[in-house]
Amino acid sequence: MRKYSVKQYALLLTAVIITGIFLFPVYWMVVTSVKPIQDVFATPPMIIPETIQFDAYVKNLIEDRSLLPYIKNSFVTAFGTAFLTLILALPCAYALARFKLRWANILLLILLITQMIPGIMMAMPLYILFSKFELLNSYLALIVGNTTTALPFAIVIMRPFFLSIPKGLEEAAVMDGCNSFTAFTRIILPLTKPIVLTVSTFSFLFAWGDLIFALTLATDEKIRPLTMGLTKFIGQYGTQWDNLMAVSTIAAAPIILAFLFLQKYIVSGITAGAEK
Numbered sequence: 551m552r553k554y555s556v557k558q559y560a561l562l563l564t565a566v567i568i569t570g571i572f573l574f575p576v577y578w579m580v581v582t583s584v585k586p587i588q589d590v591f592a593t594p595p596m597i598i599p600e601t602i603q604f605d606a607y608v609k610n611l612i613e614d615r616s617l618l619p620y621i622k623n624s625f626v627t628a629f630g631t632a633f634l635t636l637i638l639a640l641p642c643a644y645a646l647a648r649f650k651l652r653w654a655n656i657l658l659l660i661l662l663i664t665q666m667i668p669g670i671m672m673a674m675p676l677y678i679l680f681s682k683f684e685l686l687n688s689y690l691a692l693i694v695g696n697t698t699t700a701l702p703f704a705i706v707i708m709r710p711f712f713l714s715i716p717k718g719l720e721e722a723a724v725m726d727g728c729n730s731f732t733a734f735t736r737i738i739l740p741l742t743k744p745i746v747l748t749v750s751t752f753s754f755l756f757a758w759g760d761l762i763f764a765l766t767l768a769t770d771e772k773i774r775p776l777t778m779g780l781t782k783f784i785g786q787y788g789t790q791w792d793n794l795m796a797v798s799t800i801a802a803a804p805i806i807l808a809f810l811f812l813q814k815y816i817v818s819g820i821t822a823g824a825e826k
Contacts, residue, residue, distance in 0.1 A: 584796075621774070627689060631692075643705045707748065708749060
């Protein structure tokens with residue numbers, strides 16, 4: 551058996567402690583959602599619940615189904631954002647990687663700068679624009695709004711991946727009779743599975759957890775996503791902590807499942823092209 555040094559054990563222990571610190575809020579959210587309401591306010595706080603019940607989940611998913619439209623709206627917006635981001639980012643990133651564009655470096659700098667702009671600064675201009683085109687309170691408004699956040703990230707992370715693909719593949723495809731478009735769709739695009747999954751996952755998560763655009767671009771309850779549904783449990787005279795944490799756990803579930811099942815592709819997609 552391989553023997554580890556004291557330093558390696560110390561690093562492992564440090565990593566476990568740091569991971570535990572970051573995961574403790576998630577644990578506390580889940581634990582609070584299954585506690586009886588009297589245990590939520592217990593002093594001192596109950597780190598490990600004595601009684602576990604799922605009344606909050608039954609109430610919000612089975613008895614009171616008013617939460618289900620919010621979940622549907624979140625899925626429609628998130629999948630729509632991921633699809634639109636891919637449709638726009640793939641050709642743009644490919645062009646920046648393959649063609650010698652005059653202003654490519656300036657465009658990349660602009661894309662990097664836009665990552666630093668808070669979403670609230672984009673919400674008001676989009677609200678004014680969409681109000682003129684009568685697009686407020688629509689899925690399209692939410693999808694386009696979230697795409698403005700996800701698209702720069704997608705282009706920046708896709709470009710190094712395309713740079714790492716040898717140009718000889720496209721040249722061979724052209725010699726076999728393909729034009730630039732068919733060489734991209736038949737030869738290059740099938741190789742982009744890791745980066746496509748990475749970008750689509752992050753775009754989905756950006757839209758799934760959005761609150762700014764949901765608050766400004768959708769005032770109709772029929773369109774609002776799950777992040778706005780959480781506000782139902784925060785009232786003027788108190789907060790329904792058990793219901794709030796149960797719905798928060800439901801909202802976090804797709805994020806956790808996405809990273810659990812797609813972590814191999816996400817990691818490979820993020821690191822692809824790094825050496826290049």
